[in-house]
Amino acid sequence: MADGTSGDGRDGSGPARAGDRIRAAARELFYSRGIRGVGVDEIVARAGVTKPSLYRGFASKDALVVACLEDYDSGLRRRLDEALAAHSDDPRAGLMAFLSGIAGRSARPGFRGCGLTNALVEYPEADHPARAAVLASKRALHARLAEVARTIGARTPEPLADALLLLIEGAFACGQIFGAEGPNRSLAAAAEALIAASLE
Template sequence: MADEANVDPGSFGAARDAAEPGRRRAETAPRAGERVRAAARELFYRRGIRAVGVDEIVAKAGVTKPSLYRGFASKDALAVACLEDFDAAFHARLDAGLAAHPGDLRAGLLAFLTGLGERTARPDYRGCGLSNALVEHPEPDHPARLTALAHKRGVRARLTGISAGLGARDPEALGDGLLLLIEGTFTSGQIFGAGGPARALAAAASALIAAATAPGPAVGDG
């Protein structure tokens, strides 16, 4: 049986189209859009947004250009959608780490960071797709840059909130320290791969958390 992921929705049988045109439009348009989005995510992550053209995306997705443009007004719009997917995936992984240790915020955060460090050992690891997009798009008003910036600001705010929940004396300082460790992991993972410094992410974060949450001197102590 043919792999449906490689079939152009426009090539489905004319008899079915004539008998159920509404059903065909309702079912194939979303499937085509998802194939385009999945293909673009993989290509953009592996090679970068600017290096990948629309022709390559539709070829990988097995759809036509009109199918792509029915779902996305432009390549930039498709890039934004993919970056939003990367954002959702990051937060889903963080949520999963926290959920694995209910009532223990520190253990949940470290579980997430352990997983992040382990992912850098994959041979296909290319860092953070959103960080990569920021490097690729220095133009301050580019949609991809604005989307990636919104993600980074959201992550920074979330880490500050987690740091407050951990009882940090200065939640913003701890949150920024954790963010620096995470961003460094994205980069070092691409440089060194398995066995590189990214494997120390969770241990470094644990030490940082311990220092940031240790009791300080009482007021008046000299």
């Protein structure tokens, strides 16, 4: 699932706790069907728990939505961290590995875009907690991209971060629209050209 995490136990050993099962079920349902199209009854049925179990862990459906958005965010951050760590001596290569990963995931069958961006579309209300969670995630990603841009020596790190985030969001959208044969497959090449220009 795009921008999601595993439904297993937090430590990877043994069965997942009820709260983890609820989050995993909600993430899958929200991503495949949309948040507002999924009710609490369906979530607890998928998770194999009771409704009181859900409300013991989450004060409301909105609170569960925010928790799932935080999971999506954690997954995205983890993939960037792992890509950079795998190329610790070459942050440019790490950034490109992260972007190539997005391009690859956006071409998979069943890809429905970014779970965070989808939530923002579903919740246009400026004061909704889901919207606040998404904006915080996207701003954090932009800040991290700017940090990497500075590390690789970009002349204008903030504009490069702007451009990279535009490409990422475009790849998320194009993957959902076109699938494997869309412009999303050119994400890495387009990013490479922008990065090269920013270093000249």
